[in-house]
Amino acid sequence: MHRHASPPLLTLRLPPSRMTRRLVGLGTMGVLVLLWWLATTGIGSEDRLISPIILPSPAEVVKSFPSLWTDRALLQSIAATLKRVLIGFGLATLVGVPLGIVAGSWRVFEAAGAPLALFGRNLPVAALIPLTILWFGIDETQKVMFIFIACIPFIYSDVVAAIASVPDRYIETAQTLGASSLQIVRKVLVALALPDIYQSLRHLFGLAFGYIMLAELINAQHGLGYLLMASQRRGMSEHVILILIIIGLLAYGIDRLLFWFQRGLFPYRTVEE
Numbered sequence: 001m002h003r004h005a006s007p008p009l010l011t012l013r014l015p016p017s018r019m020t021r022r023l024v025g026l027g028t029m030g031v032l033v034l035l036w037w038l039a040t041t042g043i044g045s046e047d048r049l050i051s052p053i054i055l056p057s058p059a060e061v062v063k064s065f066p067s068l069w070t071d072r073a074l075l076q077s078i079a080a081t082l083k084r085v086l087i088g089f090g091l092a093t094l095v096g097v098p099l100g101i102v103a104g105s106w107r108v109f110e111a112a113g114a115p116l117a118l119f120g121r122n123l124p125v126a127a128l129i130p131l132t133i134l135w136f137g138i139d140e141t142q143k144v145m146f147i148f149i150a151c152i153p154f155i156y157s158d159v160v161a162a163i164a165s166v167p168d169r170y171i172e173t174a175q176t177l178g179a180s181s182l183q184i185v186r187k188v189l190v191a192l193a194l195p196d197i198y199q200s201l202r203h204l205f206g207l208a209f210g211y212i213m214l215a216e217l218i219n220a221q222h223g224l225g226y227l228l229m230a231s232q233r234r235g236m237s238e239h240v241i242l243i244l245i246i247i248g249l250l251a252y253g254i255d256r257l258l259f260w261f262q263r264g265l266f267p268y269r270t271v272e273e
Contacts, residue, residue, distance in 0.1 A: 072239070
């Protein structure tokens with residue numbers, strides 16, 4: 001009896017198993033931490049490959065957490081950042097998704113909005129800072145509207161693409177059964193495109209989480225971006241590294257939460273982690 005040999009791990013375009021993926025990812029992180037430790041080991045600055053002013057050791061970063069938590073109101077900054085992102089991205093979703101559905105369903109509207117969407121996607125996000133300050137001042141409204149304006153072209157474009165990618169055979173079948181245009185949009189196009197729309201929003205939320213760091217450099221009292229810049233100005237390299245790690249862990253945790261919801265909402269759609 002012949003046994004089929006398992007395909008090699010490096011087969012072209014073959015996705016690894018979930019366990020292999022996790023082990024490889026953990027191994028990569030372990031190697032990076034080991035290199036970090038080797039580059040920063042030593043008692044004094046002269047004994048290290050990299051000065052502690054530039055790159056503190058892992059132990060020094062961990063030991064700085066209590067002061068970041070208590071003395072610098074870390075939890076309040078996390079809450080402020082999440083609030084701004086949730087409001088700004090939520091507004092962009094409320095506006096961009098319906099507009100994208102309309103444009104994807106009736107392509108004449110997509111033709112009308114295409115130049116604006118193209119302009120918005122290619123506009124450097126940093127250029128929106130002076131514009132939003134001019135329009136909305138330097139308080140909380142500016143930060144929320146910055147996220148709104150930065151994200152809505154991407155949300156709109158991705159929703160249009162998701163609606164347009166629904167195969168024509170489903171539309172033709174619905175028309176044969178006598179469905180109206182609105183029924184086709186609601187029960188066919190939106191229903192079939194919804195998993196792709198959700199996945200796009202999940203990925204774009206991570207983009208918004210990165211964008212907010214720019215907005216929080218302007219007249220912010222709290223926020224991870226403000227905390228990061230203040231740490232850099234004070235020369236607190238341990239806090240700079242620690243805040244970057246916290247931002248990465250928060251982004252990863254939010255993505256995993258949204259992915260968990262995605263698997264529950266669309267169990268019929270296989271999604272790679």
